[in-house]
Amino acid sequence: MRRLRALVLILILALVGAACGDDPEETEGGQQPAVNESAELRVGFTDDQYVLEGPEANLSAYPLNTNVLETLTYLTPTYEVKPRLADRWEFRAPNTWRFHLHPGVRFHDGRPLNAQAVKEGLFERVAQRRGGGTIKAGPNSAVVVDDLTIDFTPTVPNVRVPEQIVHPQNAVIAPGADPGRNPIGTGPFRFVEYRPKERIVVERNPEYWGTRPSVARITFRFYADTNARLLALRAGDIDLAYQVPRDDVQALKNEGFTVLNSTVGAYRAMYATAHGAAPFDILQDINVRKAIALGVDRRKLVDGVLTGLATTDQTFVPPSSLGRHAGEVKGNPYDPARARQLLDQSGWRPGPDGIRVKDGRRLKLVLVSGFPSAEALRPTPVFLQSELRNLGIDVEIQERPDSASFQDLMEEKKGDLWIEEGNQNDANPGFLPTLLLYTGPGSAGSGVYQGVAAPGPRFDQLLEPSLTEVDLDTMQGQVAQALNEAITEQATLIPLAGIFRIYGMKKSVVGFQPHPSFLNISWLGVGVSA
Amino acid sequence: MAYVVRRLLLVIPTLLGVSFLAFALANLAPGDPAEQYLRRVLDRVPTPEEITEARHDLGLDRPLVVQFARWTLDAAQGELGTSYASRRPVADEVVERARYSLELAVPAGLLALLVALPVGTICALYRSRPTDQLVRVTALAGASMPSFWLGLLLILLFAVHLSLVPVAGRGGPGSFVLPVVTLALEPAALLSRFTRSTMLETLGEDYIRTARAKGLSRRLVVERHALRNALIPVITYFGTRLGHLVTSAVIVETIFVWPGIGKLTVDAIATRDFPMLQGVVVFAGLTFAIVNLLVDLSYAAIDPRIRLATESHR
């Protein structure tokens, strides 16, 4: 029975995948046109956010990954972890991960990649960061076992190291190289030149240990402004653009461009303030929370505002990162009648202007928008305002320019609903639920999100075993159950849409694999047709 | 000489004031600077211990007076702290970006001058005739044009529809055209008006009237005497405009995604990178002070009456 359900689920997922706009396979496959070996590819990225100084320095790697540096493992577009610089790895109780490195790999300066280099160029570098980075590295965490074997023991138990180490912040740089000025790695491309806020240029590494890169050179240009980036693509200034606005996809296709979208790599969701004080106490009432979850027409949001380039599944982490358990997060399907009924039940009755009233108080909620930025989320808040008005809920929108000011407000619990778009950049589906919503034993987050939207003890009980579960599939199941509690039962987390990454390019660009996480794009097979 | 010294000394209180404004900026901002800093660095919400540690590292646990004194002394040595966003020294970044702003400001200023001088002169000569009226209204329209709209109109026409130049970003020579034109419009409009009124006044001076009375041709009078005399204030005025162009190209650089000081300012605001914002404020104050100083000194050198007037007044 269980196997059958899993099978059906896989089928459904496959269908959803196929229905998601363009098929990514379109430009791949056997009959690829001849590729120009000496071509230069020009790519338009978003803003330049490289850090050039200190232990977080990450030129060429994060957030724009130019494939100069490589990680031990990497993340596939379906959120699987695959070998890269490490051929295999194993967990050694109580708290050690052993990585077996790929033999024969050399840095761009000719030095060999060995356990000592990984120790210095990865683990000791990460250990200097505050808190030892996401993988929790300490000064003595890494131990060289032999030339190609290294043991890593995080400062606190961490069973998700292989899933987290895919993040380009954890890339291996040649020992002694300056990660903020001259990144020397093992990747398919070598660093050539960087001009802050303007561009970064890389060239083919002819001695790359894997397959030969298809293009000779890639120039990445920074366009902080989405519109400028798009217009640059149209004007022929660039061959490929990240983050194409949904509204322009159809027009671009009509103009002869290829537009590819990834699978779901981000979620757009609201947190409901379930633990607020007056005047932000209305959503303490689970009925009102559920009414909101039930009362938003996600189909209309996806088709109308997000131009069909999103999914309506009520997701918080990309479904594929939950593996076969994705379907276990049910969500609250659109049901405005039931929503109204719940509001009635709680004593919120329609007032003269259509807004509900209870004991002389208007049903007015403050919706705060600002993560990653208010601009990125527009115009979704206005759409939600209009949707909730139909239920008799008055919504005031407050925009915060960036995530820091957004979280400041959340820390003070000065808001009822909090809309965010968060990315999943590694293969650990438990990371965000644990960081943001978990309050049980071993909770390591700051408590800001928990302060407004912690779903409660049952959620904590469901999630707790996942913190120490080494087996990925079992862990995915535990996280899925916990998310179902937060989303479907408690509605402190109200997902709105699963977001794709959309890339636009000239027809001449071939072999590009749209990745749901920007950070893990591979430029190896991307070419320009001759 | 005394004037020069006095004028130089006057710069100091101004710069101190600017430094105070810049310091106050970050301290008036809501939220704990240490926490803001950590959120940028960690990309997550920091723990209380981390905040205490960072507060100490950043010197934020000291009295405000000490912090201000330290900030000012550091600023005087060109030490403006470290950007939250790029984690590079603010001073380095500001200087680097100022270069990009100058790349736009200098040609825009020259373009404005090239347009404004002949236009203003012609208007003055043909005062109250249709040409003058037309140019005056055009100049007013130019001064009323929101640069953010003009920039978008130019992009729509020349980059999107005609594909003649790149839409945005700093690239080849073509990428300079639209931002320079957009940036030049306002100073061109203002300079035309200024040239016109200065010319009108010069033409009213005794010696011009005398020259005319002596029978010199109108053209000769304008070219030999009037233009040259009117040019001094116009050029000086242009100097002050140049300071503006560098520091307040916020809008133009945003629209054309130009990596100059203006863009840096907007980015610093969007990411609440307060050290960077402070740096920009100090830089703007310094630029203004220097430009004004040069303008005043050069003007005093040209016209000794100013020097005398100052000295007798004090």
Place this chain on the structure above:
Amino acid sequence: MNPSAPPTEVITAEAHVLVPEASRVASRPGLLRVMARDRTAMVGLVIVSTLSLAAVLAPLLSSHDPNAVDVARRFLPPSSEFPLGTDHLGRDVFARLLFGARVSISSALVATAGITAVGVLLGMVAGYLGGVVDTAISRVVDIMLALPTLLTALAVTAILGPGLDNVVVGIVIAAWPSYCRIVRGAVLAEREKDYVEAARAAGASSTRILRRHLLPNVVGPVVVMTTLELGITLLAISALSFLGLGVTPPTAEWGAMLSEGRTYLARASNMMLFPGAAIFLMVLGFNLLGDGLRDVLDPRTVHGAAWAAPRRRARRRRWHDVTGGDQALSPGQGRD
């Protein structure tokens, strides 16, 4: 254009020249009649009043709710039902433009009123009292003027957080000093005049002298400046709003509409063209009106006196002021 700061300077310059004539202004008869003959001023007046009227009558002129979202009718081109088309949420651009006029114009009025109030008050106090008070106010003014106005407004608004209220506060804080300096100059010029001396000798109180004698005489330049300032302020508000510091959605406001329109530049240029045109027209209206008013209020330019009368000192004085240099050459000194 970089709103606010630049024009202020020129105005500073020219309004200064007005000062010596200011005493005549108040007694000039038939201001409106003279103005009616000035074509530019009339055009400006017509533009300003038409747009203001449209703002007032917004609900009558459009049958659509400016905030009614309907994703089924996004990006419609202009039609009889939607004269200026619809935007990315299917809202009527015409209705939003009309209701946006209310927000844009009224916030410009409020900000300008604030600037004028603070600037005139402090300027008069500084100019009349002199001494320590004058030095203190003038120093603050100097420091504030050492920074580009837009940058100050931007920084203050950034600290206060986004929102139209904060934009208005930021602009008032950034723009009062140049006003203050001009009013102070005008007061200094008047203060030395015989009739003020006479009033003082007759035992009139400071407040009385300020209110009865000095205020009426700075009204002329202030009226011109305020009219021009309205345009500058509108531009500044739109600019800050364009940069995302202004109104919160879904409020319609011209700068914010333009900012939204920028995102859909190629797709739906109607979203960008109309709000931009509205800002441009309104600012042009204020500038034409202010320019015309100046012509009317400044006898030299009306009667062609500039060609005849030597104005050497006036020029020097004005000149120095433009450079933002020290206050040594007060307007009072250079009086003819």
